[in-house]
Amino acid sequence: MANKVVVIGEMRDGEFRNVSFEAIAAAKQIAPDGEIVGALLGSGVKDRADQLFHYGASRVVVVDHDKLKNYTPEGYTQAAMALVDQEEPDAVIMGHTSLGRDLSAKLAARMEAGLVSDAVGIEMDGEDPVFTRPIYSGKAFEKVKSKDGVVFATIRPNNIPAQEADTSKSGSVETVDVAIADLQTIIKDVVKNTATGVDLSEASVIVAGGRGLKSEENFKMLDELADLLGGAVGASRGACDAEYCDYALQIGQTGKVVTPDLYIAVGLSGAIQHVAGMSNSKVIVALNKDPEAEIFQMADYGIVGDLFDTLPKLIEEFKKVVV
Amino acid sequence: MNIYVIMKRTFDTEEKIQLENGQISEDGAEFIINPYDEYAIEEAIQLRDEHGGEVTLVTVGDEEAEKQLRTGLAMGGDKAVLIEDEDVEDGDTYSTERILAGYFADKEVDMILGGNVAVDGGSGQVGPRLAERLGMVHVTSVVSVSVDGTTVSIEKDVEGDQEFIELQLPVLLTAQQGLNEPRYPSLPGIMKAKKKPLEELDLDDLDLDEDDVGGKTERVEIYLPPPKAAGKILEGEVDEQVTELVSLLKNEAKVI
Numbered sequence: 047m048a049n050k051v052v053v054i055g056e057m058r059d060g061e062f063r064n065v066s067f068e069a070i071a072a073a074k075q076i077a078p079d080g081e082i083v084g085a086l087l088g089s090g091v092k093d094r095a096d097q098l099f100h101y102g103a104s105r106v107v108v109v110d111h112d113k114l115k116n117y118t119p120e121g122y123t124q125a126a127m128a129l130v131d132q133e134e135p136d137a138v139i140m141g142h143t144s145l146g147r148d149l150s151a152k153l154a155a156r157m158e159a160g161l162v163s164d165a166v167g168i169e170m171d172g173e174d175p176v177f178t179r180p181i182y183s184g185k186a187f188e189k190v191k192s193k194d195g196v197v198f199a200t201i202r203p204n205n206i207p208a209q210e211a212d213t214s215k216s217g218s219v220e221t222v223d224v225a226i227a228d229l230q231t232i233i234k235d236v237v238k239n240t241a242t243g244v245d246l247s248e249a250s251v252i253v254a255g256g257r258g259l260k261s262e263e264n265f266k267m268l269d270e271l272a273d274l275l276g277g278a279v280g281a282s283r284g285a286c287d288a289e290y291c292d293y294a295l296q297i298g299q300t301g302k303v304v305t306p307d308l309y310i311a312v313g314l315s316g317a318i319q320h321v322a323g324m325s326n327s328k329v330i331v332a333l334n335k336d337p338e339a340e341i342f343q344m345a346d347y348g349i350v351g352d353l354f355d356t357l358p359k360l361i362e363e364f365k366k367v368v369v
Numbered sequence: 370m371n372i373y374v375i376m377k378r379t380f381d382t383e384e385k386i387q388l389e390n391g392q393i394s395e396d397g398a399e400f401i402i403n404p405y406d407e408y409a410i411e412e413a414i415q416l417r418d419e420h421g422g423e424v425t426l427v428t429v430g431d432e433e434a435e436k437q438l439r440t441g442l443a444m445g446g447d448k449a450v451l452i453e454d455e456d457v458e459d460g461d462t463y464s465t466e467r468i469l470a471g472y473f474a475d476k477e478v479d480m481i482l483g484g485n486v487a488v489d490g491g492s493g494q495v496g497p498r499l500a501e502r503l504g505m506v507h508v509t510s511v512v513s514v515s516v517d518g519t520t521v522s523i524e525k526d527v528e529g530d531q532e533f534i535e536l537q538l539p540v541l542l543t544a545q546q547g548l549n550e551p552r553y554p555s556l557p558g559i560m561k562a563k564k565k566p567l568e569e570l571d572l573d574d575l576d577l578d579e580d581d582v583g584g585k586t587e588r589v590e591i592y593l594p595p596p597k598a599a600g601k602i603l604e605g606e607v608d609e610q611v612t613e614l615v616s617l618l619k620n621e622a623k624v625i
Contacts, residue, residue: 116532119497119507144527148509151462151497160463160585163492176589182489185386186393189590193459230506235533245528251624275625293512293547294529299382299488300404300546308624319382326594329622331614337602346600347617349610356607363615368625 048077048136054126055086055098056145064248065141067101067208069201073139074102075168076175083107083133087125089115095219100211107220117145118231123152128224135196142200150200159195166205183299183322203248204305244278246295251277252306254297257284258313258334258353265290268312271361274368280304282314298323313353316341333357370422372413375469375483376406376441378434382488388593402437405484407551408544412514413482414445415549420516423447429454429468435567442562443554449567459584466498467582471575473503481541485510496543507541508534512548
């Protein structure tokens, strides 16, 4: 059993990503009686770090540095390595996000360690955590454990529930001073595109469109439904290839693999590559005019009909129940 | 420019996955170049055509991967290297990183390109791990690359947002969808590819011992997800179906 786990938290637009709290829950599974060190790297983040206590961190350490304003692999690796050297943890856990994927790989490489990425579940085999992770985009699953060294893992958002926040929990946030060498990576600009403000990989509701939407303009109909449900918009490859939307929205074997609570598939047929990316959604709804569409074979609920008729009615109906 | 592409042979994305004796069955399965690696190959060819130099395709795998290397050569790669790893115990991303680092140890590199993720293992680790070991700067998930002298300007996809980054060669980049449209090998390309150099190496050639490159992780089990039970196709007029659906989502599935 691990005695000490470092959880590297992540912020986006000044707020913690929920997966950071889920990672703390994962750490608690690995070290139920151990020390959970919440770590935060960034610039001007110290005041927010105490939130990690609310979700179960027993200590919180921060590296607050100008050079950590934006994520760069070099800058963050230097800061995180300083923390790992100081804490000497048995395990390091972070979210399976753009940042987490990158940083965990660099840390594991530097520590001569393995890394179990994209874990969706954890069980203990005696002292060893065994992680479940999807392979072949969810067409199969494997259970993997580290053989030796520090255990590194990234946790897929929306799979391991975070514990309820307890705002009465607090502690003093420790600051770690790290000298960060000049960065070669210069970030010139960052353009925010996430229209609904809900990231696809973390969304609990996804409204995904396919070729059946027939145009870029029609595709925008999905925004309204996603907004209404506090969700994000996704797409099939067909819709991206037809330029109805950006490739960043693509869900599938090439594209994102998602696990929302509710997946509403609008006008998409359910090609095997797409299904691979969404088949583990908890509840799947399909709207399609073709009763033979493969998506119906995996949908929990299906409506066969013209989506240009169904979708507006569905939006109106949702408006009645969603406050 | 000396451009290297690290690529992987993977299952065709259309393949259904079947298990046999607790392993993924490869019987009769089609294999392809990992789709994200195709973007890397295409980008490497375009950069070479613009700036001169040479594109070398490198893969770690078994002899079957020669076919995918030849396909990459037919697209326009100049030469290929197959590093055989059949004897590696519990090979994982650590193993691949070490083997590739062994290969690159004595190479003059301007750029290494690879896919952002492989569609089989799905970890996306090999690129950043290799960069770390080689002491190179790297950027993952790139959707645009331009080179001016030694300055590289990059657009990176960060979960839908875009970052514009500048750095200096040498650099390791991983390709995201949208970077380019990979070309199909032409018939003359396929004919030429047969004559292009393809070097086969093993661990000895790289001064590596099997023990050095054994995996740091171990697969305990592999299984298929349970088949999903048939769902409910709603009936009646559209208005009724829509009302019923929302009610079911609220009261039965409890997801809204």
